[in-house]
Amino acid sequence: MSFFIPARQLTPGCTFELDSETRYEHAIGGSHNIAGADCPNCRLPLILHCTLDVDDPLLNIPNRKTKLIPLLYCMRCPLAWFEFSYRVTNSSSIRICEAFTENRFLKSRESSHITWPAAIAKVRKEWESYVGVSSWPRRSLGFRPYSERLQQLFDKAMSAGLKKEEKDECQLLLNGYSRQIPIVPQPINQMGGIPYCPQGVPTGCCLTCLQKKDRARPMRIVMSLTNEPLLNLKVSVPSVQILFLICLKCYTVTAINRLS
Numbered sequence: 001m002s003f004f005i006p007a008r009q010l011t012p013g014c015t016f017e018l019d020s021e022t023r024y025e026h027a028i029g030g031s032h033n034i035a036g037a038d039c040p041n042c043r044l045p046l047i048l049h050c051t052l053d054v055d056d057p058l059l060n061i062p063n064r065k066t067k068l069i070p071l072l073y074c075m076r077c078p079l080a081w082f083e084f085s086y087r088v089t090n091s092s093s094i095r096i097c098e099a100f101t102e103n104r105f106l107k108s109r110e111s112s113h114i115t116w117p118a119a120i121a122k123v124r125k126e127w128e129s130y131v132g133v134s135s136w137p138r139r140s141l142g143f144r145p146y147s148e149r150l151q152q153l154f155d156k157a158m159s160a161g162l163k164k165e166e167k168d169e170c171q172l173l174l175n176g177y178s179r180q181i182p183i184v185p186q187p188i189n190q191m192g193g194i195p196y197c198p199q200g201v202p203t204g205c206c207l208t209c210l211q212k213k214d215r216a217r218p219m220r221i222v223m224s225l226t227n228e229p230l231l232n233l234k235v236s237v238p239s240v241q242i243l244f245l246i247c248l249k250c251y252t253v254t255a256i257n258r259l260s
């Protein structure tokens with residue numbers, strides 16, 4: 001199979017195949033012992049959403065610097081209010097580059113109407129009442145690219161919308177996948193591609209490369225995550241989409257969340 005990958009895309013859009021028997025070490029959830037991966041606010045291990053195995057050619061990540069890329073984030077505290085970035089230094093360590101902590105909070109507008117401890121308590125309460133855990137049982141993960149026709153239909157669903165017969169065709173194609181995939185436009189769990197982002201597709205350059213006076217390098221979307229009852233997957237509070245982007249040069253990962 002060959003795929004046309006438009007510029008700025010990491011890979012073709014792929015759906016998840018959970019508990020799949022794959023020879024790669026992709027996984028969703030699990031606990032971790034990654035050095036440097038504690039939330040600077042919570043002082044708890046960051047939440048490990050996914051682990052990606054660079055050896056899988058489907059990921060299309062060149063310059064293998066490390067075998068595993070952990071996708072880490074924390075929505076238990078105000079870290080999630082702004083972009084969070086870290087550099088993957090090897091399979092078992094990261095270095096945080098950018099995080100919303102008390103110092104940044106005190107310089108922000110939010111600090112005029114809420115104190116830092118109150119902000120932490122507010123976010124934590126929301127997390128505890130809806131998600132309540134900081135890790136999920138590890139499940140192996142496989143990826144299956146959408147067929148060219150399905151990707152065309154998804155692209156159209158995101159731009160012009162689908163006619164009735166196109167929706168039916170889309171549903172028929174989706175029936176061929178091992179699990180139920182909702183028809184976009186709505187945020188879905190997807191690796192690579194350009195997922196549906198109700199608040200706009202994030203674009204931007206890698207700050208680590210810019211700080212090193214290297215040239216501006218576009219970040220690529222590597223993962224879109226959202227709650228999915230059919231998968232029994234609760235990755236965040238309701239109506240939130242988590243996006244992970246990566247710089248292919250330096251393996252800086254940026255996590256953001258958007259309302260869906």
Ligand SMILES: [Zn+2]
Pocket residue numbers: 039040041042043074075076077078079
């Ligand atoms: Zn935190």
Ligand SMILES: [Zn+2]
Pocket residue numbers: 206207208209210217247248249250251252
């Ligand atoms: Zn970079």
